[in-house]
Amino acid sequence: MQKPTGPGGLPLPRTDNSVTWAITDENKPVKDGASAEPGPLRIYNYADYLDPATLKRFQKEFSTKIEVATYNSSDEAIAKLSSGAVDFDLIVGLSGSNIVDLIAHKLLLPLNHSYLPNLEKNVWPELADPFYDRGARYTIPYVVWMDGIGWRNDDVKENVAAMDVPWDIFWHAQAYRGKVGILDDRRDALSMPMQRDAMRKGIRPDLNSEDEDVVNKAESDLSELSSICNPKVTITDYQTLPEGKTVLHHSWSGDLLSAAFYYLPKGVKPDVLSFWGPDQNGVVQNDFFAIGRTSKRPVLAHEFINFMLDEKTAYANFVNFTGYTPPQKGIDAETLLKQGLIPKTLQEAVVRPDQFGANQELLQLSVTGQRFWDDAWSKFKAG
Amino acid sequence: MSRLRNPWGRPRFLALITAGYILWSVVPVLLAIAFAFNNGRSRTTWQGFSFRWFTGETGSVLHDPALRDALGHTLLLAVICVAVATPLGVALALGLQRWRGRLSGSVNTLMLLPLVTPEIVMGIALLLLFLQVFGGIGLGTDAQAIGQITFTLSYVVVIVRGRLVSIGPEFEEAAADLGAPRRDQFFRVLLPLLAPAIVASAAVAFATSIDDFVVTQYLSSDASTTTVSMLLYSSARGAPTPALNAIATVNLAITLLTLVFAFLVYRRFAGRDEATSVATLEV
Amino acid sequence: MGSRWIWRLVALPGVVWLSVFFLVAFYAILAVAFGNQDTLSQPVPHWNPLDWNVGYVLDMLDNFFSGGPFWTVSLRTVEFVAIAVALSLLIGYPVAYFTARHAGGWKGAILLALILPLWINYLMRMLAWINLLAPEGIGSDLLHQLGIEDVFLSIGLLDEPGGWLNGQPITVILALLYGYLPFFILPLFVAIDRIDRRQIDAARDLGASPASAFLRVTLPLSVPGILAGSVLIALPMFGDYYTADLVSASTQTNMIGNQIDEFMRQGSEKVTGAALTLLLSAFLLVLMFYYLRTTRRAGTTAQTT
Numbered sequence: 008m009q010k011p012t013g014p015g016g017l018p019l020p021r022t023d024n025s026v027t028w029a030i031t032d033e034n035k036p037v038k039d040g041a042s043a044e045p046g047p048l049r050i051y052n053y054a055d056y057l058d059p060a061t062l063k064r065f066q067k068e069f070s071t072k073i074e075v076a077t078y079n080s081s082d083e084a085i086a087k088l089s090s091g092a093v094d095f096d097l098i099v100g101l102s103g104s105n106i107v108d109l110i111a112h113k114l115l116l117p118l119n120h121s122y123l124p125n126l127e128k129n130v131w132p133e134l135a136d137p138f139y140d141r142g143a144r145y146t147i148p149y150v151v152w153m154d155g156i157g158w159r160n161d162d163v164k165e166n167v168a169a170m171d172v173p174w175d176i177f178w179h180a181q182a183y184r185g186k187v188g189i190l191d192d193r194r195d196a197l198s199m200p201m202q203r204d205a206m207r208k209g210i211r212p213d214l215n216s217e218d219e220d221v222v223n224k225a226e227s228d229l230s231e232l233s234s235i236c237n238p239k240v241t242i243t244d245y246q247t248l249p250e251g252k253t254v255l256h257h258s259w260s261g262d263l264l265s266a267a268f269y270y271l272p273k274g275v276k277p278d279v280l281s282f283w284g285p286d287q288n289g290v291v292q293n294d295f296f297a298i299g300r301t302s303k304r305p306v307l308a309h310e311f312i313n314f315m316l317d318e319k320t321a322y323a324n325f326v327n328f329t330g331y332t333p334p335q336k337g338i339d340a341e342t343l344l345k346q347g348l349i350p351k352t353l354q355e356a357v358v359r360p361d362q363f364g365a366n367q368e369l370l371q372l373s374v375t376g377q378r379f380w381d382d383a384w385s386k387f388k389a390g
Numbered sequence: 391m392s393r394l395r396n397p398w399g400r401p402r403f404l405a406l407i408t409a410g411y412i413l414w415s416v417v418p419v420l421l422a423i424a425f426a427f428n429n430g431r432s433r434t435t436w437q438g439f440s441f442r443w444f445t446g447e448t449g450s451v452l453h454d455p456a457l458r459d460a461l462g463h464t465l466l467l468a469v470i471c472v473a474v475a476t477p478l479g480v481a482l483a484l485g486l487q488r489w490r491g492r493l494s495g496s497v498n499t500l501m502l503l504p505l506v507t508p509e510i511v512m513g514i515a516l517l518l519l520f521l522q523v524f525g526g527i528g529l530g531t532d533a534q535a536i537g538q539i540t541f542t543l544s545y546v547v548v549i550v551r552g553r554l555v556s557i558g559p560e561f562e563e564a565a566a567d568l569g570a571p572r573r574d575q576f577f578r579v580l581l582p583l584l585a586p587a588i589v590a591s592a593a594v595a596f597a598t599s600i601d602d603f604v605v606t607q608y609l610s611s612d613a614s615t616t617t618v619s620m621l622l623y624s625s626a627r628g629a630p631t632p633a634l635n636a637i638a639t640v641n642l643a644i645t646l647l648t649l650v651f652a653f654l655v656y657r658r659f660a661g662r663d664e665a666t667s668v669a670t671l672e673v
Numbered sequence: 674m675g676s677r678w679i680w681r682l683v684a685l686p687g688v689v690w691l692s693v694f695f696l697v698a699f700y701a702i703l704a705v706a707f708g709n710q711d712t713l714s715q716p717v718p719h720w721n722p723l724d725w726n727v728g729y730v731l732d733m734l735d736n737f738f739s740g741g742p743f744w745t746v747s748l749r750t751v752e753f754v755a756i757a758v759a760l761s762l763l764i765g766y767p768v769a770y771f772t773a774r775h776a777g778g779w780k781g782a783i784l785l786a787l788i789l790p791l792w793i794n795y796l797m798r799m800l801a802w803i804n805l806l807a808p809e810g811i812g813s814d815l816l817h818q819l820g821i822e823d824v825f826l827s828i829g830l831l832d833e834p835g836g837w838l839n840g841q842p843i844t845v846i847l848a849l850l851y852g853y854l855p856f857f858i859l860p861l862f863v864a865i866d867r868i869d870r871r872q873i874d875a876a877r878d879l880g881a882s883p884a885s886a887f888l889r890v891t892l893p894l895s896v897p898g899i900l901a902g903s904v905l906i907a908l909p910m911f912g913d914y915y916t917a918d919l920v921s922a923s924t925q926t927n928m929i930g931n932q933i934d935e936f937m938r939q940g941s942e943k944v945t946g947a948a949l950t951l952l953l954s955a956f957l958l959v960l961m962f963y964y965l966r967t968t969r970r971a972g973t974t975a976q977t978t
Contacts, residue, residue, distance in 0.1 A: 014713050049612055054624070072455075076613035077624065083939040089715060090521055092529040093611040111713055185839020191922075193940075230924075237840045239922035251808075252838070374712060381942060388935055389742030390749065390924040404771035411768045412786045415855065418801035418812070419793055433804055434811075478687050485684020497684065499965060500691050506905075506961045508912025510930050514937055514950050515698035518705050522718050523697065540694045543687060601794040603915065608938070622796040626803070626919055638797040645792055 013371050015111030020103065021215075021370060025138035028110055028145055036117040037305040044304040046071030048311060051084065051095040051299075053077060055245065055265070058328035065314055071307065079242065080192050081105055088114050096302040097311060099149060102294040103139040104194050106146065107371040109297065115145045116298040122309035123147065125316035131334040131360050134293055139370065146295035147312050150261065150331035151358045153291045153366065154195055154202075155284030157244055157258035157266075159251065160352060162186075168283040168355075174203035180236035180255055187238040188247065188256035189229070193384035194369045195290065196240070199257055200228035202289055211288045214367055217376030226383035233390060240388070245330070246270050248280060260284055260356040264330025267353055278350035291358060291366035293334060332358045423642070426635035433632055443636035451637050456613075457621065461637060463531070464600055464617040465644075470535040471542055471599040476592045478539070479546025480584070486547065487554045504541040505548075512541060513608035520609065530611040537605040542598050546591040553587030586659040593652030597645045702954075706730055706947035714941035733948040743932070743949065750928040753842070754910045757849040758903050761857045764850075766899070769861040770891075773868075787862065790855035799919055802851050806837040806844070813837060840923025848920045849913065853906040860905060864898020865891070897967060904964045911957055929953055 013019045020026040030036070046066075050057070054077040062073050076095070078084040085105050087093055089112040101109065109115050120126065126135055126147060134148040156167055156176065163183065167173045177199075180187050190196050198214040201221065205212030216222060232238050239253065245262035247253040249270045256262075260282060267277035284291075296315070298308045314320055321333035326348060332338065340357040343349050349357060372380065422433075426444070430437030445452045452458065486498055504512065520533045527533055561583060562575045570579070603619040610616065618641045625634050704718035707725035711717050719725050737743040772783050790798060805812025813835050816822045825831035830843040837844050868891060876886040914930030933953070936946030 016712065049614075051612070074459075074613040075456075076616070079624075080939060082941075086937075086939060086941055086943075089713065089941070090529075091525075092521055095612060108713075185833070185836050185841070185923075233923075233925050237923050237925055239840055240924055241922045374714070377714075381940060385932065385935065385940075385942070386742045388924050388927060389746045389932055390927050401771070401775045404767050404775060407764065407767045408771045408783065411764060411854070411858075412783070414851070415790050416786060418805050419790075419798055421811070422797065422801035422804065434807065478690060481683045482687025485680045485682075485687070488680040489684060491681075497688055500688070500695070502965050503961070504691075504695060506908055506964055508909050508930075508953075508957065510912040510914060510933060511702075511950055511954055511957075512695075512698075514933070514947070515702050516694070517937065518701035518716075518718075518943075518947065519694070519698040522701055522705065522716070536694055540691070540698075543690065547687070597792055601792075603796060619794060619796055622794070622800060623915060623919070626796075626800050634800070638794060638800070642793055642797065645794075649792055 013107035013111065013373055015107070017107050017111050019107060019371050019373060020139035022138055022368075025141050027141040030117045030144060034113065034117060034300060036119040037309070039119060039121045041306045043069060043071070043307040043310050046304065046307065047074045048072070048097060048304060048307050049095045050075045050097045050099060050311075051078065051088070051093075052099040053242070054079070056100055056329060056331075058324040060327060061315075061320060061324045064320075065311060068314075069307070069310060082193060085109075088112065094301040095299045096304050096308045098297045098299060100294050101297065102292055102369070103137075104292075104369045104371055106139050110145065114297075114300055116300045116302060116305055117144050118147065118298065119309065122306065123313050123316065125313050129316055129318050129321070129335050129337065131336060133360060133363060134334045137293075140295075146297045147316070148293045148295050148334050149315070150325075150329065150333050151291070151293040151363075152331055153260045153284040153358055153362065154190075154199070154289060155258060155260055155282055155355065157248055157256045157263045157280065157282050159248060159254045159279055160281045161279045162251070162254040167281070172203060172206045173283050173285075174199060174206065176255065177232055177238070177257070178203075178235060180232075183254050184236045186252070186254045187232070187236040188244050188253045188258075189232070189238045189240050190257050190259070191240045191242050193380055195259075196257065196387075197222065197225045197229065197380060197383060198290060198369060200225040202285065204228070205288060206285070214290060215370050215372060215376075217372055217379065219379045222379040222383045226387050229387050249275065258282065259331075260358060261329060261331030263353050263356045264325075264349065265328065266330070267350065268326060268330055269328050276350075278352050280350075281352040282356040284355050285366070286362075287365035289366045290369055291362045292368040330356070334360070419642075422635050423639045425632050426639040428632045428635075431631050433630065433635060443631065443633045444640070449631060449633050451633060451640055454633065456616070457633060457637050459614065460616045460618050460621045461640065463615060464619075464641065467531070467535055467538060467606070467617065468596050468599040471538045472592050472595045474535070475539045475542040475546050475595045476588065479543045479591060479595075480550050480588055482543065483547045483550035483554060487551055501544055501547050503544075505544045507541075509604035512537070513604045516540070516605060517608045528611070529609050530615050533609040534606050534615060534617075537609050538599045538602055541605070542595040545594050545598060549591040549594060550584065550587045553584060557583050586656040590652045590656045593648045596648050600641060600645050699954075702947050702950055705944060706951050708944060710944045716943045716947070729944045730948045730951070733945055733952065737952065743929075743952075746927060746929050746932050747952075749842075749926075750911060750930075753846050753849060753926075753928060754907055757846050757853070757910060758857075758907055760846070760850050761854050761906060762899065762903070765854055765858045765861055765902070766895075769858050769865050770895075772862050773865040784862075787855065787858055791859065795852055796915070796919075799848060799852055799916060802848065803838065803920060808835040808838075838921065840921040840925060842926050844920050845917050845926045845928075848916050849910055852913075852916055853910060856909075857902040857906045861895070861898045861902045864901070865895050868894045901964065901967055904960050908957060908960055908964070911953065 018024070018026050048071060050073060052075055057075065066073055078087065081101055081104060084101060085108050089108060126143065130148060136143060137148070140146045156173055158167060165176055167176050170176065177187065201212045201214055201216070244253060244256040244258050245265040248256060249266045249272060263280055263282040267280055271277060296312045298305055302308055315324065318335055318337045321335050322338055325331060325333055340359055343357060344354055425433050427439050427441065428437055429440035429442065443450050447453060451461065482501065486494060486501065516533065516537045520527055520529055561579050565575045565579045601619060603623065606617050607620050610620065618637055622634060622638060701718065704720050705716045707727060707730060708719040709717045709726055733743065737747065772780065772787065776783050804810060807813065817834060822831065822834060825843060826834065831841060873886050873890050876890045881889065912930045913928060914934045917926050917928050917931055929949070933946050933949050936942040936949065
């Protein structure tokens with residue numbers, strides 16, 4: 008049977024179908040031993056996804072400047088990048104959901120690992136050579152996360168984590184109407200009711216489903232929420248939860264830690280925030296760094312990646328600001344908890360390597376499959 | 391002059407509504423400006439007076455590169471816009487005014503269309519133009535400038551045309567009667583009379599460019615093409631600091647100063663009523 | 674003979690500019706909407722009308738006419754705009770009338786206050802307003818104290834006290850009102866201001882009561898101004914997406930502008946987005962040309978005075 012193909016006719020990476028991306032003659036990695044170009048290093052990233060202090064340190068150490076442009080959703084990033092009208096040196100925050108888009112649109116420069124000694128030294132081996140990019144030819148893992156539920160335990164009365172199917176809380180959130188949030192990302196958002204459905208039935212959902220019925224059911228489930236609790240569709244939970252503007256949010260795990268580390272107003276303790284993520288069948292994934300194909304500063308970009316892979320830097324970036332776990336061998340969830348850095352209510356927000364196995368990743372779909380998700384999403388968004 | 395009584399009740403009722411509207415309209419902005427000078431990080435609780443968000447060491451308009459660059463880029467676009475739209479618009483206004491012929495009506499309509507086209511439609515049209523047709527130019531500063539010029543052009547034309555209408559042909563005719571050659575009629579009679587309108591339209595083009603959002607956002611490429619409007623929009627979703635208020639205040643101050651200057655120039659040379667009618671954008 | 678062509682030449686650069694960057698740009702929307710999408714989800718425009726592929730446009734129209742999401746969004750947009758314009762009239766007319774007729778010595782100052790918002794950045798005004806509406810904000814408090822909040826709560830337009838920013842349609846409508854009222858009041862003021870007092874005086878002399886004079890002279894004479902002002906704000910409102918986005922990120926308040934923005938900037942459905950833009954433009958074309966004709970008439974009258 009012919010395997011479904013993705014954009015541009017390229018293969019779709021799956022855990023049982025790993026892909027090694029070709030390096031072509033017209034797009035070769037930069038040569039060994041070159042020195043870093045002068046800046047500015049232009050980065051394209053989610054907002055608030057790189058610690059400003061860490062960026063400052065890089066700028067100082069390498070006597071250069073950094074400019075960060077931001078996107079609100081991976082959908083927006085792909086739309087902008089694939090239009091071919093913009094180019095960046097470093098692209099941060101995209102993942103296996105869009106890797107084929109990036110390769111198909113020829114947006115990435117192959118990497119030269121001689122500039123990246125920290126990769127082998129520090130990064131979890133499973134991710135240093137991922138199935139969606141064997142040999143890490145084009146991407147380097149940045150952080151790992153899971154999809155779950157974040158909430159204010161001082162506002163939300165239910166014990167969400169103790170529920171049979173915690174996802175149900177959204178469908179019973181009438182009391183929190185107007186203060187509920189759903190992630191503004193079509194893959195994450197639509198996969199949530201799929202997970203709920205499967206959890207109720209005790210089966211494992213296929214979150215990369217290309218079955219139109221499955222996707223449409225997810226959309227109609229999600230649309231039920233409009234009348235139940237009128238959710239906002241945003242990714243700013245890391246700010247709105249600490250401020251109390253939202254009390255219940257479909258969240259990426261790191262957002263809750265970021266909220267606890269950086270965004271809490273004075274006098275509010277971090278243990279008012281809680282996070283729950285499923286042990287299995289949920290979404291556990293990593294995103295990555297990639298270098299723009301037309302970058303004029305590839306060596307500088309490599310240096311930046313290597314800089315971020317340094318254990319101390321990765322730790323500072325994580326604990327001082329972003330809240331997202333870097334896949335570093337030396338950073339241990341247990342230690343963090345013991346040190347009291349993370350309140351008990353948020354311990355599930357730290358991702359461990361063993362969680363990758365029982366859960367799954369949101370991966371690139373075929374063009375027709377993607378269309379189902381696109382249509383469902385625009386239906387949901389229309390209200 | 392007869393005393394007019396309005397049917398809504400006594401004038402006091404209307405006065406109340408008007409006062410209420412003005413307060414509703416202006417007070418939130420005044421508060422936003424006030425909080426730009428807040429000592430703390432809050433935008434709603436007063437924590438003392440300070441210039442930190444304007445000139446402070448960190449996170450201020452002066453020292454935060456993102457804010458400073460956005461302001462710089464906004465001004466750059468505004469200057470380019472004025473530099474191109476003003477002469478282009480003045481020429482178009484003159485040409486249109488004196489064009490005798492059937493096409494003039496259509497050209498007039500073409501000129502007015504950008505004024506009534508919703509910004510998102512313009513933004514998308516230009517986006518597709520720079521992606522599909524002028525891929526060589528692509529998105530970025532050039533595209534943003536071109537986009538802004540395209541609709542500010544219409545403002546310039548409208549303002550200059552208004553002035554042309556009120557000047558009328560008499561002065562040039564008088565000069566012609568006195569034997570002045572065409573060139574002199576134009577440069578030494580018409581243009582000086584037109585000057586206040588040119589200044590005013592330049593100011594309007596400037597102000598319109600500074601505050602533009604949709605078109606500028608659609609045609610932006612990377613971080614270096616962010617303007618103050620775009621910054622306001624993207625930062626608003628999260629937890630902005632008063633630095634946002636500060637940059638908005640600076641933006642506003644620049645706009646108002648430009649407009650006040652232009653208004654005074656216009657009034658000095660053209661008379662109060664005309665100046666007022668321009669200020670109220672009587673099309 | 675040369676003079677005829679001189680002025681046309683002078684106008685030429687401007688005409689060329691508008692032709693290229695407006696007409697051609699707009700044609701690009703047509704070419705994309707009637708074009709195709711390649712395997713990488715990028716639009717492939719069909720420039721030749723004979724080549725036009727009606728597939729995507731028909732899909733969009735089908736979705737629209739069969740009550741699909743595009744219809745829902747469009748209907749909601751029309752509702753929001755209609756209510757916002759009606760409210761503009763309700764608030765704006767008294768203000769314009771007062772300023773034109775009863776302002777007396779205050780006229781200049783009031784006019785200044787009315788003009789000011791036009792020149793303040795729209796986003797700044799909106800953010801200032803949103804800031805006040807936040808649960809502990811001064812605006813939210815004030816609305817509570819003035820009892821206005823109770824009114825909204827009782828009619829069910831508001832979910833809970835202080836919940837203005839919870840994704841309520843009413844907040845979006847009020848925000849649109851806040852944003853666009855200044856653009857409505859000013860032209861209306863100009864129109865009312867222009868009404869010849871002698872006509873009203875004549876009516877009064879003939880024995881009409883103040884109310885009657887207003888209803889039978891002033892109001893009818895100000896109708897063109899009302900229509901012009903309404904169209905002037907309705908047009909940008911129909912394309913608005915940023916107001917709904919700032920004030921409420923809920924899917925229940927998404928307007929057609931949001932839908933189009935989603936397709937063009939945030940997703941890979943540029944062809945459908947272009948098709949939807951065409952639909953919007955076709956709908957607005959009627960309004961646009963109406964406005965242009967009425968103002969042109971006004972323009973020519975000004976020329977003859």
